[in-house]
Amino acid sequence: MRIDKDLVAASATPLVLGILLEGESYGYAILKRVDELSDGRLSWTDGMLYPLLHRLERVGHVSSSWHTAETGRRRKLYAITAHGRRALADRQSQWAVVSEALDRIWNPMTPHPAGGAA
Amino acid sequence: MSELDLEIARWSTHLRRNPALADADVEEMEAHLRDRVADLVDRGLDEDEAFLIAVKRMGNVDAIAQEFAREHAERLWKQLVPPPAAPPGVPGAELAVVLALAAGAALVSRAVAEAFAPERAALCASLLVGPFLGAYFAWKRALSTDVTAVLVAVLVVTGTVVNSYPFDADDATLVLVILHLPVVVWFVVGVAYAGGDWRSHQQRMHLVRFTGEWVVYYTLLALGGGVLVGLTMAAFAAIDVDASRVLVEWVLPLGAAGAVLVAAWLVEAKQAVIENIAPVLTRVFTPLTILMLAAVLVAFAARPGLVAADRDLLILMAAILVLVLGLLLYSVSARDPLEPPRLADTLQLVLVALAIAVDAVVLVAMVARIAEFGPSPNKVAALGLNLVILVNLARSAWLTLGFLRRTRPFADLERWQTTYLPAYPAWAAVVALVLPPVFAFS
Numbered sequence: 001m002r003i004d005k006d007l008v009a010a011s012a013t014p015l016v017l018g019i020l021l022e023g024e025s026y027g028y029a030i031l032k033r034v035d036e037l038s039d040g041r042l043s044w045t046d047g048m049l050y051p052l053l054h055r056l057e058r059v060g061h062v063s064s065s066w067h068t069a070e071t072g073r074r075r076k077l078y079a080i081t082a083h084g085r086r087a088l089a090d091r092q093s094q095w096a097v098v099s100e101a102l103d104r105i106w107n108p109m110t111p112h113p114a115g116g117a118a
Numbered sequence: 119m120s121e122l123d124l125e126i127a128r129w130s131t132h133l134r135r136n137p138a139l140a141d142a143d144v145e146e147m148e149a150h151l152r153d154r155v156a157d158l159v160d161r162g163l164d165e166d167e168a169f170l171i172a173v174k175r176m177g178n179v180d181a182i183a184q185e186f187a188r189e190h191a192e193r194l195w196k197q198l199v200p201p202p203a204a205p206p207g208v209p210g211a212e213l214a215v216v217l218a219l220a221a222g223a224a225l226v227s228r229a230v231a232e233a234f235a236p237e238r239a240a241l242c243a244s245l246l247v248g249p250f251l252g253a254y255f256a257w258k259r260a261l262s263t264d265v266t267a268v269l270v271a272v273l274v275v276t277g278t279v280v281n282s283y284p285f286d287a288d289d290a291t292l293v294l295v296i297l298h299l300p301v302v303v304w305f306v307v308g309v310a311y312a313g314g315d316w317r318s319h320q321q322r323m324h325l326v327r328f329t330g331e332w333v334v335y336y337t338l339l340a341l342g343g344g345v346l347v348g349l350t351m352a353a354f355a356a357i358d359v360d361a362s363r364v365l366v367e368w369v370l371p372l373g374a375a376g377a378v379l380v381a382a383w384l385v386e387a388k389q390a391v392i393e394n395i396a397p398v399l400t401r402v403f404t405p406l407t408i409l410m411l412a413a414v415l416v417a418f419a420a421r422p423g424l425v426a427a428d429r430d431l432l433i434l435m436a437a438i439l440v441l442v443l444g445l446l447l448y449s450v451s452a453r454d455p456l457e458p459p460r461l462a463d464t465l466q467l468v469l470v471a472l473a474i475a476v477d478a479v480v481l482v483a484m485v486a487r488i489a490e491f492g493p494s495p496n497k498v499a500a501l502g503l504n505l506v507i508l509v510n511l512a513r514s515a516w517l518t519l520g521f522l523r524r525t526r527p528f529a530d531l532e533r534w535q536t537t538y539l540p541a542y543p544a545w546a547a548v549v550a551l552v553l554p555p556v557f558a559f560s
Contacts, residue, residue: 026149027146027147027149027150028149028150028153028154031150045175045176045177045178045181045182046150046154046175046176046177047147047176047177047178047179047181047182048177048181048182048185050143050146050147050150050182050186051182051185051186051188051189054143054186054189054190054456055189057456057527058189058455058456058527058528058529059527059529060526060527060529060530066142073149073152074145074149075149076142076145076146076149083526083527
């Protein structure tokens with residue numbers, strides 16, 4: 001299954017922020033985590049992650065720092081900021097609304113805890 | 119060096135050539151590529167195959183670079199590259215268009231200066247030159263007909279209104295219109311500069327950068343032109359020919375109007391400059407302006423009675439605030455928003471805070487004075503400009519403080535500047551269009 005690129009783009013920010021909530025990480029590891037989480041079905045163009053990370057850093061959702069690994073290779077680590085946590089909480093509630101609405105229209109017979117089936 | 123290292127080096131050299139990518143970005147992506155290759159090799163691929171797959175998964179380098187360019191527009195301004203949108207038509211066409219428009223602007227202003235009184239010509243100068251600059255951008259950005267029509271209509275209406283006002287040559291309101299109208303025209307042209315996309319914050323920041331660089335180029339051209347005119351005059355005087363009339367009445371005004379277009383073209387083409395001059399000027403003048411403001415503040419505090427007595431102080435203060443605002447915009451537009459706080463940011467906060475302090479002293483004195491003697495056009499215009507800039511400085515100081523304390527990103531300050539930008543032409547339009555009738559064209 002190929003996921004529409006607009007959908008991939010829309011889910012990228014909450015996914016990256018959510019992954020960073022698990023702990024600081026670097027670009028390649030973030031992509032591998034996305035791969036794991038989606039069982040390989042959500043595929044990004046690798047390079048596009050970096051402009052996204054830079055944008056998140058500019059708006060203050062993440063901070064970055066360079067670290068040298070034991071192998072001697074330098075890595076840029078990203079960590080979520082307090083500002084980013086708030087933004088993620090906000091995104092989460094937005095996504096919940098969207099997914100609940102979709103769920104209701106696609107599964108009209110299932111009763112819903114929040115308000116019940118119409 | 120292994121074959122793989124060579125391949126990766128070739129790949130990153132290609133990336134490094136792109137001005138939108140900083141070395142650190144390339145390093146970051148190179149580390150990614152190596153991780154991917156190592157993973158694939160672990161799964162049993164040989165290095166060549168792994169490299170090819172890793173590069174393919176990384177994606178189209180130009181597309182990534184374009185995304186970076188959108189994210190780091192300030193980087194492109196520091197490079198000797200023309201903007202990505204290539205102008206239409208044949209090479210050399212742009213220069214021809216610029217020269218034709220510059221000649222047109224020069225001749226039209228000269229014709230008006232010939233036909234009307236000097237104050238009328240001064241009133242119309244920006245309205246006459248502006249459209250030529252606007253036309254250049256409309257051509258370059260392939261502006262849509264709708265936007266062009268709106269901009270033309272705004273200029274025509276503005277021109278008709280101010281020219282219908284019954285000014286006398288020595289009216290204070292006339293001088294105010296002559297000073298404020300260019301700001302209005304500049305922003306109308308600015309919409310054309312932004313390709314009609316005036317809501318975009320990025321385009322607004324580009325306009326700020328463009329304006330900063332344009333002022334520098336125009337000043338340089340004016341200096342050069344002045345020296346040339348002076349030397350020519352002296353040379354002709356040596357053989358007893360008085361060239362001053364030709365030079366002052368023809369060469370100077372034609373040059374002044376034409377240089378508006380040429381300076382704009384130079385900024386667009388970025389020819390013969392190594393680095394943006396704006397950040398350099400900011401670094402030099404921020405500390406000097408801090409010293410000046412501190413001295414002024416001490417002097418005002420020493421003689422509080424005299425502050426209230428000087429009627430020109432409010433206008434002077436407005437001019438000082440324009441300077442501080444200019445420095446602030448220069449530095450915000452040239453700064454890499456990802457850099458951590460530095461000394462320059464602290465100095466900027468000191469500058470803004472001092473300007474607010476000096477302005478507060480003057481405002482308190484002036485409000486009392488206006489209450490006592492009643493408003494005049496000059497006082498209202500200066501007071502309004504004062505307040506418009508003061509609001510910006512107060513918020514900027516707050517945001518800069520937050521940035522220095524690392525509680526908010528620099529982007530907030532950038533965003534605030536671009537959000538506030540329309541306030542300047544709005545106030546200038548009030549002064550140019552509303553103030554004269556309110557004060558009965560006095």
